[in-house]
Amino acid sequence: MKLVVLKFGGTSVADVPQIKKIALKVKEEVNQSNKVIVVVSAMSGITNNLIDLVKTTSETPSYTEYDVVLSTGEQVTSALLASALNNLNIKARSWLGWQVPIISDKSHAKALIEEIKTDNILEFLKKNQVAVISGFQGITIENRITTLGRGGSDTSAVAIAAAFSADRCDIYTDVDGVYTTDPRIVKSAKKLDLITYEEMLELASQGAKVLQTRSVALAMKYNVKLRVLSSFEDLPGTSIIKEEKNMEKTEISGIAHSLNEAKITLSGVPDQPGQAAEIFGALAKHSINVDMIVQSSSINQEATDITFTIPETDLIIAESTIKKIQKKIGFKKFITDTNVVKISVVGNAMRTQSGIAKTMFETLANNQINIHVISTSEIKISVLISSDYYELAMRALHSAFGLDV
Numbered sequence: 011m012k013l014v015v016l017k018f019g020g021t022s023v024a025d026v027p028q029i030k031k032i033a034l035k036v037k038e039e040v041n042q043s044n045k046v047i048v049v050v051s052a053m054s055g056i057t058n059n060l061i062d063l064v065k066t067t068s069e070t071p072s073y074t075e076y077d078v079v080l081s082t083g084e085q086v087t088s089a090l091l092a093s094a095l096n097n098l099n100i101k102a103r104s105w106l107g108w109q110v111p112i113i114s115d116k117s118h119a120k121a122l123i124e125e126i127k128t129d130n131i132l133e134f135l136k137k138n139q140v141a142v143i144s145g146f147q148g149i150t151i152e153n154r155i156t157t158l159g160r161g162g163s164d165t166s167a168v169a170i171a172a173a174f175s176a177d178r179c180d181i182y183t184d185v186d187g188v189y190t191t192d193p194r195i196v197k198s199a200k201k202l203d204l205i206t207y208e209e210m211l212e213l214a215s216q217g218a219k220v221l222q223t224r225s226v227a228l229a230m231k232y233n234v235k236l237r238v239l240s241s242f243e244d245l246p247g248t249s250i251i252k253e254e255k256n257m258e259k260t261e262i263s264g265i266a267h268s269l270n271e272a273k274i275t276l277s278g279v280p281d282q283p284g285q286a287a288e289i290f291g292a293l294a295k296h297s298i299n300v301d302m303i304v305q306s307s308s309i310n311q312e313a314t315d316i317t318f319t320i321p322e323t324d325l326i327i328a329e330s331t332i333k334k335i336q337k338k339i340g341f342k343k344f345i346t347d348t349n350v351v352k353i354s355v356v357g358n359a360m361r362t363q364s365g366i367a368k369t370m371f372e373t374l375a376n377n378q379i380n381i382h383v384i385s386t387s388e389i390k391i392s393v394l395i396s397s398d399y400y401e402l403a404m405r406a407l408h409s410a411f412g413l414d415v
């Protein structure tokens with residue numbers, strides 16, 4: 011008997027008619043004599059509404075209470091789906107994160123899963139019932155509810171698949187697989203039948219939200235057989251695989267974009283050793299990930315400008331953190347820009363081929379798109395540009411790298 015984990019995202023459980031359709035999909039798996047664990051997201055839009063709601067109480071609400079509010083979205087859908095399954099005469103029940111339990115660390119709003127205790131669910135599955143687990147949720151050893159960061163239900167599903175050694179983990183969503191870029195923005199995006207964990211990891215970490223980055227990292231670590239499929243159409247989807255040998259060889263695997271970016275410039279930073287360590291150390295203490303960094307060289311060795319990017323969602327806390335050390339550092343101005351998007355070209359080709367940066371910069375220049383910041387790694391080049399031009403940039407780059415269908 012196989013054990014399968016099926017995860018349904020927000021649009022797949024957007025309303026009760028949709029939940030009833032999902033119940034039929036789950037029924038098909040049960041009819042094939044599989045043991046089934048389902049992981050659900052909140053109905054689409056609900057998590058955003060809950061964030062707005064909790065922010066009406068305070069601009070910087072306590073993250074412990076923020077998590078309790080946000081977790082309610084997934085609580086509702088797990089119970090609704092269990093109820094819809096019962097209505098089809100399939101025995102099922104909802105399981106909240108704490109009931110499993112899914113133990114996480116204490117980093118509220120972006121908690122990391124530490125352990126999933128399997129006894130309760132294994133006992134339950136023995137009775138041939140379907141476990142419908144609320145995604146996105148964890149519980150600390152101090153019994154506080156946590157959430158796993160935006161898009162975290164993917165990570166719940168993969169972690170559960172790993173903990174229960176599931177035969178496969180199917181991520182059902184509103185597109186029929188992983189594409190060379192976001193198919194909602196670039197109509198000529200190409201669907202990939204296969205993609206390696208490594209390439210998927212890089213695309214996701216650069217903003218391709220079809221899978222949360224941590225879910226791909228987990229799948230890679232625990233060898234979880236992962237697929238991305240459409241909830242709405244019966245299509246083969248994309249398999250995330252280990253080996254590249256069977257893959258259609260593409261030079262560039264895709265173009266990703268991230269809207270959740272804020273650019274910060276500290277101008278007039280005294281040109282002395284230890285300043286960068288002071289600034290980025292303060293941000294690290296608040297678990298703020300700094301991504302792109304540029305420092306201008308000072309002409310007279312007196313003062314420099316440091317520009318860097320962070321997730322826009324961390325801007326308020328970053329601003330208060332840095333302003334607290336303004337006197338100590340002695341910089342003159344704190345300037346922010348949230349009207350920016352990061353566009354990344356991702357692919358193994360970067361390791362071996364020269365000229366990829368040239369093509370990228372030329373394409374942007376030909377479209378009159380100004381680059382604010384550049385960063386590179388072994389398998390990606392990223393640029394920060396004005397959000398006014400990101401769709402144009404994505405289409406132009408997709409075409410320039412020969413990815414259009």
Ligand code: ADP
Nearest residue numbers: 019020021183184188189191192194218219220
């Ligand atoms: P869910 O609610 O099911 O978790 P998400 O909205 O989180 O769905 O992720 C699916 C979305 O990811 C798609 O609707 C698509 O717009 C976006 N997306 C971004 N990059 C890609 C890509 N490379 N391939 C497929 N979808 C992508």
Ligand code: ASP
Nearest residue numbers: 051052057160161162163
């Ligand atoms: N509901 C959460 C979010 O919108 C988690 C998820 O959908 O994966 O971020």
Ligand code: MG
Nearest residue numbers: 019161219220
């Ligand atoms: Mg998602």
